[in-house]
Amino acid sequence: MRGLHSDTGYLLYRIGLRSGQLFNAALQESGLRLRHYAVLRYLATTEGALQRELSERLGYDPSAIVGLVDDLERKELVERRPAPGDRRSRVVALTRAGEAFLRDADDASRQVTDQLAGPLSPRERETLHDLLLRIARPDEGA
Template sequence: MSGPHGDDIHTDPIRDDLGWMLGVLFRAHLRGAEHTVGDLPGGPRGYQVLVAADRDPARNQGAIAEELGIDRTVLTYLIDDLERDGLLSRRPDPADRRSRLVVVTDAGRAAARQRREALRDVETRLMSALTDEEAATLRGLLRRAACAAQQADPLTDLCAVAEVVADPPPSRRRPATRATRSGTTRRTAEP
């Protein structure tokens, strides 16, 4: 089988490139996700926050930020918008009065459930070239590869999300760089 330039497509380097394959699937998934969850505050990220908040026990913003890999400041704005729309609420943490737990409301749970079903349709279309068994195998392989890649990332452990662990992931703090009076930088632990 030949490509547009007479090349055998089975030896075309771009078609064997993992980045190209993941990029095509990611862009197609993103377009579908934007269409199905774009009406939520924050779009796909807002949806992820709703899903992350819909777990027991409830967690604080820091745990959700770490779990989703979202900057804490960005997450604060997302939660503000979701709270304004009545999809999330914040309540004091009984274990630490300085902390606030993020809790999904009934309206937020219903909104997430509706979008989850729509996203399943998007994923079904993306996987339409595969049998059900192949699609399940691909998901399993991608989950395993993603978890292995995540373990190599020293910032957070998002595999707990993929494995649906109810407990918040352990806090991993990365070194922050701080300038000294002499203009050099030194590593310090982030608070």
């Protein structure tokens, strides 16, 4: 009989769960969670995004995105701006405070990664990251 840890999918689930727990604990003082960080991290790569784009790119339900953006806006980490060429739409953009928060959150992210990947050598960590990218983005190739 195969043991639970012989199932790669289960191991990925457990590591993801542990990663989320550690990351949420690191963010606890700010009142934010990993989902908020994901929105901020994505916005850092753009000049702003429509909420539906955030939903699609992050894989979150559109109603969840509204709540996450509301939370981030209350903390002045993001702002909603009129979308160029469409007065009815609003673009969500990172503020300077959001950029500063993200720098600190990125430090927390590295600490979580260091804790999780502690048993791995730097080369193994790089290989693991490359393999996870291939799994996470199968349509984009290697």
